[in-house]
Amino acid sequence: MDTSHDSGPILASNPISVTESEAETSVMPESVAPENNNAAMLTIANRSIWDGVYTVQQRQRGEKVYELACVRCHGESLEGTDSVPTLVGKDFLDRWNRKRVGNLFSYMKAEMPPKKKRTPHEYADVLAFLLSRNDAPVGEGELAPDFMELQSIRMNEKE
DSSP states (O other): OOOOOSSSSSOOOSTTSHHHHHHHOOOOOOSOOOOOGHHHHHHHHHHEGGOOOOOOHHHHHHHHHHHTTTTTOOTTTOOOOSOOOOOOHHHHHHHHOOOOOOHHHHHHHHSSSSSSSHHHHHHHHHHHHHHHHHOOOOSSSSSOHHHHTTTTTOOOOOO
């Protein structure tokens, strides 16, 4: 696995309102990582969406929230429109490649849906649904509704 491009978890200056450019440029300083648990931090920081990071139940909840809050703009097939980005396929994966799941979570919380915001749990559930529709495998644990925990998961091309 080539991790030469991976400089560790990416953090936004304000996790509630992160822009895509902040998501690309913000990086956690090494001094933030706990000294006593370097091996565990390395293992956690090297997880990716392809490691099974959500459950079937979380995906199902996310699909219901998507149908209520997202389908109107992004469509039933998540294909988007000329003015609304797709949430599935190569364009979506390319857009978020080499970023962290936490960055997408923060972007969703700040920007989606435009009028009625959802709970952190609902955003995490929708993330699970989006990952499933992009062929990321199911796992045994749920995505946490927590920016820092989600920052430990890379959005990367399938290896």
